[in-house]
Amino acid sequence: MRDRxxxxxxxxxxxxIAGLRRLGRGGLEVVALEARDRVxxxxxxxxxxxxxxxxxxxxxxxxxxxxPLAEPIAAAGFxxxxxxxxxxxxxxxxxxxxxxxxxxxQAFNALDARxxxxxxxxxxxxxxxxxxPGSRWNPLLDAFSSYYNxxxxxxxxVLDYGAYEDSGVNWRVAEGYxxxxxxxxxxxxxxxxxxxxxxxHGGPELVLGTARxxxxxxxxxxxxxxxxxxxxxxAFSPSLPAKAxxxxxxxxxxxxxxxxQVAEPDALPVDGHLFGRxxxxxxxxxxxxPFGRPVIxxxxxxxxxxxLEAEGPGAPTAFALEELGELLGSDFRRSLTPxxxxxxxxxxxxxxAYSHALPGHAGDRAxxxxxxxxxxxxxxxxxxxxxxxxxxxxxxSGERAAEEAMAALA
Numbered sequence: 001m002r003d004r005x006x007x008x009x010x011x012x013x014x015x016x017i018a019g020l021r022r023l024g025r026g027g028l029e030v031v032a033l034e035a036r037d038r039v040x041x042x043x044x045x046x047x048x049x050x051x052x053x054x055x056x057x058x059x060x061x062x063x064x065x066x067x068p069l070a071e072p073i074a075a076a077g078f079x080x081x082x083x084x085x086x087x088x089x090x091x092x093x094x095x096x097x098x099x100x101x102x103x104x105x106q107a108f109n110a111l112d113a114r115x116x117x118x119x120x121x122x123x124x125x126x127x128x129x130x131x132x133p134g135s136r137w138n139p140l141l142d143a144f145s146s147y148y149n150x151x152x153x154x155x156x157x158v159l160d161y162g163a164y165e166d167s168g169v170n171w172r173v174a175e176g177y178x179x180x181x182x183x184x185x186x187x188x189x190x191x192x193x194x195x196x197x198x199x200x201h202g203g204p205e206l207v208l209g210t211a212r213x214x215x216x217x218x219x220x221x222x223x224x225x226x227x228x229x230x231x232x233x234x235a236f237s238p239s240l241p242a243k244a245x246x247x248x249x250x251x252x253x254x255x256x257x258x259x260x261q262v263a264e265p266d267a268l269p270v271d272g273h274l275f276g277r278x279x280x281x282x283x284x285x286x287x288x289x290p291f292g293r294p295v296i297x298x299x300x301x302x303x304x305x306x307x308l309e310a311e312g313p314g315a316p317t318a319f320a321l322e323e324l325g326e327l328l329g330s331d332f333r334r335s336l337t338p339x340x341x342x343x344x345x346x347x348x349x350x351x352x353a354y355s356h357a358l359p360g361h362a363g364d365r366a367x368x369x370x371x372x373x374x375x376x377x378x379x380x381x382x383x384x385x386x387x388x389x390x391x392x393x394x395x396x397s398g399e400r401a402a403e404e405a406m407a408a409l410a
Contacts, residue, residue: 011223013041015379018398035195045176064171079174091272107137119162128154146302150253160357227351249361252352258298263335265294354389355382
């Protein structure tokens with residue numbers, strides 16, 4: 001690693017990789033400094049003991065028919081699975097009749113329409129204000145929010161919810177979304193295991209305090225999760241209180257996963273789905289046999305995911321096993337083998353899964369994205385006005401920040 005560059009990118013997740021690729025085509029001396037010993041950030045594929053890949057973080061190409069990553073991922077030789085998700089259906093109608101499933105979908109659609117209408121008024125408030133008082137479906141709707149937003153509706157801004165753009169088409173990458181993102185990284189331009197702790201911008205050059213010494217740059221792209229900015233994991237000198245406050249208004253919600261191998265996979269439908277229960281929020285959402293593989297991918301979100309993480313390693317897996325045992329029987333539970341679990345809130349370089357704007361803070365995305373002194377630029381899914389919480393939103397933000405940096409240097 002040199003000690004001087006035209007542009008330094010802090011973070012090599014999807015936003016950092018995209019920014020680095022764009023900068024590399026501009027003929028500049030550039031590098032990305034990544035705190036972890038791997039690249040990809042919250043898009044991370046691992047291979048389980050069962051021999052198949054699983055996505056610990058991002059797993060779906062949302063708005064896939066419009067997603068700018070879909071075509072290059074396919075062109076790179078990855079397999080796009082276009083099977084539609086069954087998030088609203090209950091396999092076997094287990095403890096959730098067809099009639100009740102229809103009623104829940106109607107309640108969901110009605111809530112979504114109310115939220116969109118409320119966003120159109122321009123007045124911000126908690127999305128939970130739009131829940132129908134006393135509705136039997138409110139606990140399950142909050143559970144949905146915990147997977148979708150990473151937080152329950154009382155923590156979600158109505159205006160931010162309404163700003164999200166989604167075509168409703170969702171695809172997956174058979175080899176792993178995280179693996180596809182890593183494929184596009186330029187490893188010769190990335191230094192891993194090199195956290196950046198400080199950025200000094202009081203002089204003619206930017207000086208980054210890193211684990212491998214000081215590095216100077218003409219411009220810096222900051223592409224790190226919001227908690228690192230709001231909690232001081234990456235500090236600026238002089239300080240940038242507006243950035244820290246905006247980042248605090250855009251915390252990372254939590255969505256964890258548990259992976260379980262199934263000894264008798266034929267007992268389950270391919271790409272099936274189960275809600276743990278329909279009458280409470282503290283439940284799992286279970287994707288059965290994705291890609292036809294002998295595995296169950298459990299989703300746990302929001303406050304419940306944080307509570308399980310707080311209990312310690314193994315608690316999310318134990319909960320998933322217990323809930324699946326209640327749904328499918330103790331014999332079936334005994335046939336499941338734990339393969340792993342995520343703990344994104346305890347990842348020191350993430351501290352969560354993906355961003356949501358707190359009520360009253362929808363405007364913080366624009367504040368966070370704005371350049372400082374025309375030499376500090378900000379990227380990451382939290383800075384995207386309409387595609388936040390997605391990989392392609394992070395990717396587009398990295399390209400946008402790179403364009404801003406190149407224009408400034410030119």
